[in-house]
Amino acid sequence: MSHDHEISCEEVIERLFAYLDGELEDVSQETIDRHLAHCRDCFTRAEFEKRLRARVADSVSTTAPQRLRTRVRFLLDEF
Amino acid sequence: MTDQPTEQDDSERGGEGPLDRAAFAERVDALMDRLYGTALRLTRNPDDAEDIVAEAVGTAWKRRADLRDVERFEGWLFRILNNTFVSWLRRRRSREDLEVSSEPEDGDADSGGDFSLFARLHQPFLLWWGTPEHEFLNRLLREDIQRALDQLPDEFRIAVVLVEVQGHTYREVAEMLDVPVGTVRSRLSRGRSLLQQALWERARDAGLKTVVDSPDRNSDGSVDNGQT
Numbered sequence: 001m002s003h004d005h006e007i008s009c010e011e012v013i014e015r016l017f018a019y020l021d022g023e024l025e026d027v028s029q030e031t032i033d034r035h036l037a038h039c040r041d042c043f044t045r046a047e048f049e050k051r052l053r054a055r056v057a058d059s060v061s062t063t064a065p066q067r068l069r070t071r072v073r074f075l076l077d078e079f
Numbered sequence: 080m081t082d083q084p085t086e087q088d089d090s091e092r093g094g095e096g097p098l099d100r101a102a103f104a105e106r107v108d109a110l111m112d113r114l115y116g117t118a119l120r121l122t123r124n125p126d127d128a129e130d131i132v133a134e135a136v137g138t139a140w141k142r143r144a145d146l147r148d149v150e151r152f153e154g155w156l157f158r159i160l161n162n163t164f165v166s167w168l169r170r171r172r173s174r175e176d177l178e179v180s181s182e183p184e185d186g187d188a189d190s191g192g193d194f195s196l197f198a199r200l201h202q203p204f205l206l207w208w209g210t211p212e213h214e215f216l217n218r219l220l221r222e223d224i225q226r227a228l229d230q231l232p233d234e235f236r237i238a239v240v241l242v243e244v245q246g247h248t249y250r251e252v253a254e255m256l257d258v259p260v261g262t263v264r265s266r267l268s269r270g271r272s273l274l275q276q277a278l279w280e281r282a283r284d285a286g287l288k289t290v291v292d293s294p295d296r297n298s299d300g301s302v303d304n305g306q307t
């Protein structure tokens with residue numbers, strides 16, 4: 001195990017969102033993966049952020065007004 | 080990205096695409112609540128959200144020949160929805176350009192970019208309470224999140240919806256909004272921070288405090304916020 005690949009908790013937390021987005025710039029996904037596999041605190045935090053974002057994604061769906069469904073059906077019938 | 084909508088017009092007289100009218104309508108109908116909900120979070124206005132969904136579906140139907148793979152219908156349609164929204168936003172901005180600029184100071188990203196809900200939930204006074212982050216998530220309501228999103232300034236909310244909800248890459252969002260990738264990064268960071276702050280404040284006002292105050296909340300009976 002190379003020392004170069006080690007990363008502190010602070011460095012992981014700073015990059016947590018970029019990691020979850022798959023948008024890391026200066027560190028590889030694997031480096032963070034390895035840290036999370038061994039660090040319970042960071043793992044717990046990463047799990048929380050993942051679950052929170054799943055809830056945010058989930059919250060977006062909103063019952064569409066019947067008027068909109070009718071309008072769209074009409075539009076698809078016309079054209 | 081192969082199914083990205085293009086400006087070409089030949090689809091109208093060209094092929095019919097992989098879906099006939101009934102199958103197309105059925106798929107749109109199945110996605111309607113998410114289409115509407117996404118448009119509503121982006122615009123914050125029910126009438127505008129309806130217009131954007133209708134316009135996007137109309138555009139999608141005209142360009143149906145561009146859709147090669149039926150499996151990609153959803154991503155394809157949402158991309159058209161986003162593009163429709165961005166055009167709407169530009170039109171609105173050019174109409175409202177007398178208004179004080181709603182563009183956030185992107186340089187401010189650091190000033191509010193570090194609020195962490197997790198850290199708040201793990202404050203010492205909450206630690207006796209088993210796993211605060213699980214409890215928090217269990218109590219969090221869809222309406223809480225919608226309201227918290229709606230209270231974010233436009234640029235931050237749009238970045239959060241496009242990345243967290245729709246799963247776009249930073250580059251895709253940068254192209255859609257015509258801003259540098261670094262701007263997407265900082266808006267997202269600020270947006271998430273503000274969102275978490277709003278959720279924290281909501282939870283604190285709505286019952287988290289009561290839970291903290293009443294360890295024996297099961298026999299207390301007064302704490303029912305978020306229990307369904």
Ligand SMILES: [Zn+2]
Nearest residue numbers: 008009039042
């Ligand atoms: Zn760690």
